């Protein structure tokens with residue numbers, strides 16, 4: 015039975031042929047964008063958890079644990095430890111093994127990498143218990159007198175720099191999603207207006223047999239719903255395939271952070287909101303355009 | 313809008329119509345059409361029959377004067393109420409205006425469907441009506457595959473399916489043979505007997521005078537209401 019037939023032959027409009035593909039492209043780009051935003055969120059979360067209030071003291075390779083000068087290393091180590099013990103606000107001090115250093119670098123360095131551990135800097139992880147009494151410049155100066163090669167890295171600084179960068183990436187991704195939805199709204203408004211002109215005779219007859227503007231607008235909305243759903247889900251599936259392809263490609267690289275992200279069910283289910291949003295906004299755009307245009311043409 | 317019975321179906325008071333390019337069709341036209349009446353609307357081609365009907369079904373707005381439908385001033389009706397007012401009016405257009413991509417059945421069911429009647433029920437009623445006007449073999453046909461007379465019957469079916477309070481028909485018997493014309497006139501009379509106000513536009517004044525109903529005659533931008541004169545007509549026929 016033709017319960018869902020349209021009195022208006024909107025399906026035959028030229029726009030009905032290309033619109034689903036434009037919407038598919040929009041859905042594709044928006045889904046990828048949101049995926050990036052979500053990945054960055056996960057990344058930020060990961061880092062916030064990974065580094066609390068710590069500083070790292072880095073002694074360039076070759077200057078600490080060198081086999082030839084183990085006495086020199088012990089001397090520097092003792093001096094560093096001693097300085098740290100005297101510095102106010104410092105908590106636990108831990109010299110990281112090369113295994114631990116690799117683990118920190120883990121998200122970035124392939125698992126089975128055969129990095130020459132002797133090229134790694136030696137790292138001392140220092141927990142800061144009380145920032146208010148701790149003075150970084152003071153410590154820097156004290157360590158400099160031990161060895162000018164020692165570098166002190168405050169996570170707080172570069173972490174916040176990194177967070178700024180990550181957050182901008184996130185904002186840009188969301189802005190892209192918003193722009194794409196606006197573009198979908200604009201496209202629907204434009205094509206609906208064209209259809210209103212093409213079918214003005216039929217619309218006049220519908221009005222004369224007693225159809226309200228709402229009845230006519232509903233037909234356009236239903237049409238937008240079909241195109242929106244079809245197009246944006248095609249885009250969603252294509253973006254899914256792209257991600258899966260990417261995942262397949264980077265699988266060989268064994269970068270655990272990315273692997274986790276891409277196979278995360280929650281990320282996928284959140285991105286499902288994109289086709290739904292696009293479809294919803296297209297329906298609203300059709301409804302509103304038709305109502306306003308009919309009102310204006312009276 | 314309330315559905316209290318109205319005394320007058322249509323009331324034109326001092327209505328003028330001037331087209332965009334300055335051509336004046338009606339000036340100071342006065343006309344009262346009582347509820348439940350049956351009227352012929354006559355006048356030579358170009359006298360303005362179709363345009364007068366168009367003003368009645370709110371298809372075009374007068375330049376000045378007031379038009380009341382069912383005792384309601386049409387200038388004071390909201391957009392939404394225009395749709396509800398039009399549901400009380402059945403229109404047979406001179407050029408039919410069937411929707412080309414819809415089947416005959418869907419075209420006739422349309423007025424019910426826009427009122428929110430379920431498609432199944434609307435189509436059942438439409439099928440019954442089409443059966444009555446002799447089109448039961450064309451339910452699934454598209455309008456352009458029908459003859460002129462058949463399309464006219466579809467147009468009439470669409471106009472009457474909503475049981476309108478007012479039926480305006482523009483040359484509804486123009487394209488059919490005499491026998492079918494009589495049958496259609498009988499349909500309009502039936503509706504009139506059931507209380508519908510009927511206005512039939514025709515340039516065939518003989519038809520109007522034979523059927524002894526009042527005639528609205530359009531000439532030089534004015535409307536003249538002529539009451540039937542049965543004896544004269546009788547004499548005319550006898551002579």
Ligand SMILES: Nc1ncnc2c1ncn2[C@@H]1O[C@H](COP(=O)(O)OP(=O)(O)OP(=O)(O)O)[C@@H](O)[C@H]1O
Nearest residue numbers: 331337355356357358359360361362363364406515
């Ligand atoms: N929108 C319009 N713009 C300009 N002139 C118009 C318009 N509509 C109608 N007219 C003119 O108004 C006059 C009346 O037209 P109308 O169609 O009402 O005549 P009619 O009595 O129905 O004629 P017919 O018997 O041939 O159907 C005509 O001269 C027509 O050209």
Ligand SMILES: [Mg+2]
Nearest residue numbers: 361362406482
């Ligand atoms: Mg006419």
